[in-house]
Amino acid sequence: MSHFIDPEGLSAKALAPGVEARVAWGDKIMLSFVDLQPGGVVPPHSHPHEQGGLCLEGAMEFTIGEETRTIRTGQGWMIPGGVVHSVRALESGCRALDIFSPPREEYK
Numbered sequence: 001m002s003h004f005i006d007p008e009g010l011s012a013k014a015l016a017p018g019v020e021a022r023v024a025w026g027d028k029i030m031l032s033f034v035d036l037q038p039g040g041v042v043p044p045h046s047h048p049h050e051q052g053g054l055c056l057e058g059a060m061e062f063t064i065g066e067e068t069r070t071i072r073t074g075q076g077w078m079i080p081g082g083v084v085h086s087v088r089a090l091e092s093g094c095r096a097l098d099i100f101s102p103p104r105e106e107y108k
Helices: none
Strands: 012-016 019-025 030-036 041-045 050-064 067-072 076-079 085-101
Touching: 012 041, 030 050
Parallel strands: none
Antiparallel strands: 012 019, 019 030, 030 085, 041 085, 050 067, 050 076, 050 085
């Protein structure tokens, strides 16, 4: 794997209808470039991995635990492992960068 990343050159993986990710990983972290079509939904779920992220383009409705917020370009999130979360792209759709530690083996 190269030390440099071009998200467009990574293989896409469907996560849910209208949601796909392009993933790069190291030994201890994983980058996931996620594209959500307008109305695309990642349903409520949790995992043991810590997850942080940043909205790169567009807007989404993000629920973490019991709190829901609209996240727009330049805003981010931090989710401890084991916390239920979900996301829904708004009218424009969106692109986000998720960072996981440790890497999620099921994405490889």
